[in-house]
Amino acid sequence: MARRFIIREDAKPIAVVQIMTGLIHIALGTLWIHFYFLNEEEPNSVGPVPICVMIYYLFVSSFFFINSGASSVFQKPPTRCKLVYTIVMNILSICMAIIGLIIIIIESLIFESKGVEYSWSNMSGFLLLQYTLYITILELTAASINIHWALGAFHHELYNEESSSSVSEISSSEYSPPS
Template identity: 30%
Template sequence: MVAEEIRTFGAIQVMIGLINFALGYIWIRLFIRQYTSFSLTYIPLTLFSGYPFWASLIYVISGIFAIEAEKKRYPILLEYTIRMSINSVALSVAGQLIILFEITLFLVKHVKSQWSHQSGIILSVYLWMFSLVELILAKKVAKWGIKTIDNTSYNI
């Protein structure tokens, strides 16, 4: 992979982290303002798990490590980049499962959805899409880190 690609992937990971945080904030605002309409009809597991917030932190840190590791190529930075990318992959998979479970729980109930439910599903779908993109990027960055370590024969 070209060096600029890894920097770009790292920058995109940072942006995805910030977008996840923003979507989580919007989710909180929606839930607080429309608490009575959610009740037991729609249970926002994604919001209750805190996924948008802890995922955004991990994604941003992972992206920063990817950018710095590509610039400096220190063995310790490469190791941290690989570890954080693997954490991002695991977190993305966990987030996708939580979101799919949330949406499935709501759709199985067959209740008439209100605008707040539809907005919640849209926010969850956006979170799902961004976690899918993060999964792909983090996987590529981890592969790059492992390949770089193998090619330069660093002893980590």
């Protein structure tokens, strides 16, 4: 029996937000790469390892964010398989966002310990960390909303014409009004 599900109209803009956060993560990763090359010359720099971890996180997480947004956008017709795939991708996206928040907290502590004096590299590193933090929180929120709406779609099923007509035929054939 084929079933279709009702998906909220607001799910597509949230999915587009997820795709955009993935693209912004790619842009931030590119800025972190430029920061890495500028930071090599500084005597009180944070070192290459924390910056490389942030670059790696930004590019890997963008893959998950774009895929979770794309899985939420392409839901015509919404089926059980597509909804399950959307939920799984959004759960993975939430996991990546939580990992990102942990990395950002550790990076903030590292930058704070090295930021004893004013330097351009530490200030720009803090600025990039703040942008990354805000975008990661936005992705965490968008993925949570999409999961909530996808789970809600399981409660609002639409049966296609074949299944609904067969149900009405069965019910009309079983019931004959008394004459």
